[in-house]
Amino acid sequence: MTTRRERKRLHTRRRLYEAAVQLFEEQGYDATTMDEIAELADTARATAYNYFPRKSSFLDEWMHRRREQVSVDLDAQGGESQPIGALLRSYLDELARINLTQERLTRTLLPAWVRAGGPIDDAPALADVMTRYIRLGQQRGEVREDCDAERAGHLIRNAYLGNLYLWLRDDDSTRLDLLNAVHESVDIVLRGLAPR
Template sequence: MEPGDMLVESRMERKKRETRQKIIKVAMDLFQKQGFYDTTMEQIAEVADIARKTLYNHFPVKEAIVDEYVRGVSKEFAQEIIDSVKNLPDTKARLLAALDKAYAWVEINPEITGICLGYRFKNMCHGSAYNEGETGTQRIMAEIIRYGQETGEIRRDISIKLLVLQLDILRGTVVMGWLGDKSKYKLRKEIAKIVDLFIYGAVDRQESQAKAGGAITEE
């Protein structure tokens, strides 16, 4: 490949990125002004001043635009959250603080979150090739778990990827339940229970401690 070819390729990639960013901004503005379901792909293309074919080349459906927007938001605050929790005393405290901050945003943006999660679950259930890379929240959890393994708090015989997946399944179930009926429970309090379950398992620690104390007394 000639140097000139590399320059042309770089310009093409930059233009592609700028077009995607423009589409996301225009679409999110329209969703906010007139609602997600009242906005069409044709309107997005018209306001963004691009051909409909160009829009569909970047995003097949409106939900894909929302998904990329949410991914961008989560990646923006990922490093900030990681830096803010790394000095906390243990893995549980780090996960609690990190996820509390992440889900504070979710509580403020339930509709966007629901659209995004629905799109992801739909793709997974249909067996579609859906690999958009690590989300910001997944990166946060992976970093916290990695540090926990390094310090000996978290078992090392299970991969970080699998541990993050387990947390993903648990927190995804909680969020979808909350989105279906926000009166059922406080989202961040339920997420805190999920962290406790992840760290300690399903054993009732108070009951176990009481039994252990009783056994010592009998001896």
């Protein structure tokens, strides 16, 4: 059970995050200041910096919350009991759906995340999940034992991000079908991972 103090800290953190996301969506990431975020969240500037030491910390939280949501959604679909191919597709599908559902926010924050070094700093997070699934597939005999699970995990992660960047770049008339592109990429990798 959480204490009153812990609940208050979580509430303040949530208010700051929600204020930041609202301002980022309304006026853009670069145009938003920490002072504006603190003001909208009705907290002191120092409090905002205590919870989020840099503005880019909100981007880290944004990514973390998306992955948490994917995990919750995946558990509702049977979690890791699915065959590995279905599990990888389900995980990446859920991520893609969040991006599509929150398209305006994604189009605002993804470039900021890239500029802040997110793809490099965050490399282990998504790749680690994919690597864990590949290793699970190896244990089950669904994935070749001689493949490097970590390299395969990074390959899937990079394919996902590559498709996301292409989707972000395209305008409405040439928009990449993100879900289909993710499926095709996973299928290509899975064919190479399939037991011989």
